Amino acid sequence: MDTVSIDDIKDGMVTAEDVHGQQGVLIIPRGTVLGEEQIRAMRAYGVRDVAMVSDAVQPDDTAARIAASEARCRELLRPRFSGLDLDAPFGRAVFDLAAERAASRALEAGIDWDAPLSEPCLLAPPPEEQLFSATAVDPAGLVSDEVELATLPEVHLRLLDALQSETSSSQELAACIGHDPGLTTKLLGLVNSPHYGSRAPVDSISWAVSMVGRKELTTLAMGLAAVSAFDDIAPELWDMRAFWGHAAACGVYASLLAEDCPGTAPHRVFVGGLLADIGQLVILRKLPAAACRALLLSRTEGLPIAVAETAVLGFDHTAVGRTLLAHWHFPQALTAMVADHLRPDGRPETRETALVHVADILATAWAWPAFSSAPVPALSEAAWDSLGIAPETLAQVAEAGDVRIRDIESVFFAANPLPRH
Template sequence: MGKRNIDDITPGMTLGQAVCAPDGRVLAAAGTTLSEDHLRLMRAYGVRDADIAGQDGDPAADAAKAFTATAQRCRELLRRRFLALDRESAVGKTIFELAVSRAAGRVLDQGLSLDEVAASPALPCLAPERQLFDDAATDPAELVSGEVELATLPEVHVRLLNALGKDETGPAELAAIIGRDPSLTARLLRLVNSPVYGLRGPVDSISRAVTMVGQKELSTLVTGLAAVSAFSDIAPELCDMRMFWRHAAACGVYASLLARSVPGLAPDRGFVGGLLHDLGQLVILRKLPAAAGRALILSRVEGLPASEAETAVLGFDHAAVGRTLLAGWNFPPALIAMAGDHHRPDGAPGSRETALIHVADILAQAWDWPAFSGPPMPALDEPAWHSLGLSESVLVDVARDGDDAIAEIESVFFSGPTGRPH
């Protein structure tokens, strides 16, 4: 046994000796496995420390008990977000249990209060109240049809994409165009040196980047950077942009990591597809903020995945808008399908890239932090998962390897003080 300060005692620990109130009342008997309610009662009576069983003999056992108790509480808190995910299937169970273990580990590692984390706001992104019930001036049909000007690509990206479309364009010409935009140059170099690519040696020039990464892959990356830059002006009061881009980066990283285990899929295209998959949400926020706010409220109140709530309010979802946007920008068909179909993959062998984004999107939602106040999880399409030919065991590696890469991608794209891409 050993004395522990009350602030260092966590649910799941076992009392070695009874804890009594100043008047002699027994608050918890020896051998009690402590819960949050026990700890609140002890604090209410001014208890400052207690004897905890096993402190002198087996700290590893105590740590294991604390993790087990915390994981069980996390499991209970997370269930309401995962109602649509089939937790009886092998892949659904793996995704859910990884979400539980990651949440429990973070709570314990950072000494967080589960009560406080679980009580964090359930609506982190919301249009201002005055806009929620205004009549939208834009016809949703126009938004989807493309008659509304959705966004404009920066000039340097237009020049670069035009050059990349010509067979005679060489590395020197590409480097010259990219070099006209110092911000693009810096981000591109940081990206090719990030864990997403994992090149053996440092890449310190654009011409070397073209050589090392390849012109086709560079084209895909520039396409993604162009799309990200086009939405740098979303007002922060309309959306927590840092949260939006963190999810986008996570989806891209997970898609890239999964693609490495699927023959025929390109990790770089998976990364960009993940990065762009939710751009339609930003279009809706920009053009129809009131409707976006209503859809968000409906999602949280009724427990609907975001795409279903959008369809109920607007008659279409952000994936349909993303398809229209990328098609209007003349993006490659594969990237258009990744954005347009990621919520409704058909599971066909020829649609594995879309299935890749579908799975990566679910992983990014399931493993995000804070874990308990996020949007309801959508259902995982089992045929899409099986079309990738992956074992559930690969998800453990993806979860482990993804964290550092996601942090690096955030710093590459979205490290400004407002959380906007720059």
């Protein structure tokens, strides 16, 4: 600590002690980085000498702190990205963005890199008889008659009829959806969000149909109805906020990617992304111990969740999702996005499934907390190539996604806000 004459003080110096005027009035608190305004104030109060941390201007170390944080984030993130080729343009772009975003969040959260990072909380309920019985478990057995949409048959079946009929009017569709007030509220909230770019308040389903389109709105309503079917899962059993946070991110990233992929429908891939992992919830509801065991295996061994599920059950959540949506008579295009998003074939006619595949990777890679999240799935190069999207586009997708994901969260999960991505 040095004492510096008021005549020698320069902008950027830092006070080591509180600075008082001649009458004992506090002028500048300790630790203040001085500028012209503070220096003038001290002169006005007759201050002659000031105790300083240093008699040299303190450099701005923000850039250095960001660089150090990003380097540490790269080190900690790398194990989660073992399934992604980080030397390929896509993998390199996704990993670089993940490190940059994590570094920014870490500085914002004030993470102490010298302290041990918290481990993920993994539940371990007692073993279930189904896992050790002579009767094999299969996707059809999980889906059979115990999982139903909360709005069946009044809303869901009518939505299916409306989707398949070219003659149903906006008024008929509005009347169908209006039977479920909760669905109506969420649907209008979503249509009014910046995700759909509404310039004027949309206060009726009929108006929403006119603005968004009959098929688009019907598909969205079906997706929201499917989400509502699992709103009774106990939060102490599973981190449902994180689950639906990932689902919202997957839907948003898929729709943003679709904007650069001609011939695909952003509204449809949004719903496909939202429901991509819905099979996990069926497994959780019917076999909670198996679901938690698969999650534990995934995190401790660094395995993608689908690989861990197959090791525990003999099948993964995409097989259950296919069976579930077929049971609910969902359109084939949506069913394919859910069932095949982990293993897309890369054909031009299945690009919407490829969009959900890529979006799922982005949502996992860019999740927060970054260091305890799930391993990042592998990329199908054929699927990525079929989209014709440049890796440089991913930075814009990440930036636009942050805003849209918060919009979705505020509509779907207003009572229990999700962690920000």
